[in-house]
Amino acid sequence: MKRLVCALLGLTLCMGVLASCAQGGPSGGGSSSGAGAPPDGSGGSREGAVAVCRVIDEDDGTLLLAKQDGGSGDVYRLDASGLPVTLEGESFSADEIESGMIVEVCYGGDIMESFPAQLGGVTSINARSDGFDDLAELYLEVLEDLWEVDGGLNENITKLGVDLSGTRLSGAEQSAVAWAFGEEHGLAPIQGTYEELLEQGYITGEPLEGSDAKYYQWTDGCLFSIREKEDTASFNLPAAKEGEDPSLKDYHVGGTVTFDAQKWRSGTGAYFFSDCTSVRSTSGEWSDYQVGSEAIS
Missing domain, CATH: 2.40.50 (OB fold (Dihydrolipoamide Acetyltransferase, E2P))
Structure with missing residues (x-):
């Protein structure tokens, strides 16, 4: 690549x-x-x-x-x-x-x-031969898919925020995924939650006329985040291809992960993948994820 x-x-x-x-x-x-x-x-x-x-x-x-x-x-x-x-x-x-x-x-x-x-x-x-787990690769794929959809949200950005703190990845794995993602797009990643980036001044808020509320935005950046939900035991698997065994014998019971992913630039500029699900095989390999629904703000 x-x-x-x-x-x-x-x-x-x-x-x-x-x-x-x-x-x-x-x-x-x-x-x-x-x-x-x-x-x-x-x-x-x-x-x-x-x-x-x-x-x-x-x-x-x-x-x-x-x-x-x-x-x-x-x-x-x-x-x-x-x-x-x-x-x-x-x-x-x-x-x-x-x-x-x-x-x-x-x-x-x-x-x-x-x-x-x-x-x-x-x-x-x-x-x-033991310990194989390519969850980091799966999440890198999710970030890349988010980058591609509604490309105007991240067009011409000079700062790239990445928040994987809501995943089971270790601190080192989170940093490595963020780095690989940023490197792919020529940007040095900034790791942090929305609240941390707001506190650090990357995300700013402008008062709305006639209201105490503020309009928050990242004028020169975009925040990509993935947050896991509670694991589920099963979900609707894609139909088996010709010659494949459609049973679940190759999968762990409960070896699934469900998560939400989003990219955010402002209160009116965001894209969401909701209720995404992937299954982990007995060999430790995570399947292609399915998106439950997509939304735009």
Whole structure:
């Protein structure tokens, strides 16, 4: 997937390139964050560190990773081409790494402070056969679908708000999805809820004539959000294709997610996907989501 990256993103990525020693070990001038510090807190690097991450996005061997149970800053970019790759210790191709997989990245210990961060001195990658979950990829697809509908709402925006705090994604996964979404459209994402963006001054309110109410809008930006509802046990599945088993034997009982998604620019400029539903298979893969209804404001 080709991405257009704006000047701001380009500057950020350049910092990553300059700091990157992922293939040949960390440089003397590189800085490191907590995961690269030794247990004694001396600030030096550790040898043989392992980062356990979920693959959020994959593009021609370049991986966008979210550290398992990590915070918003634990997002890494890694070029897997040319690295030894295994699946549970057996030979595996980097081309076969998919979004949703759990991977163990062996590296020198330093983490270069760019965003996404760079793991210094990467020596190998081991993909795991357990723990697959591509919910992040599903939500990235939802954001892209929202971008396409009623395109005038996000036309010519210079700021991109993303709120995934109402989902089960970890902090690192939320940041990685927001970054991938922004990168696709040449914008640096701003994470935050409507209330947080209002408090920070991105969203502003103008008094309505003859009323105490205000008209709220984001003049140069648009907020994309996904919020999960309580899980449901079943819903109307699409009809089985020819040759497919129409039964639910391949699905978890209760392995569904129901959510609302919207993009918002003003009190009179918003688009909604309501009661969207997806089912998770026993392998951890989420199905194409169904939209219950759509609305425009």
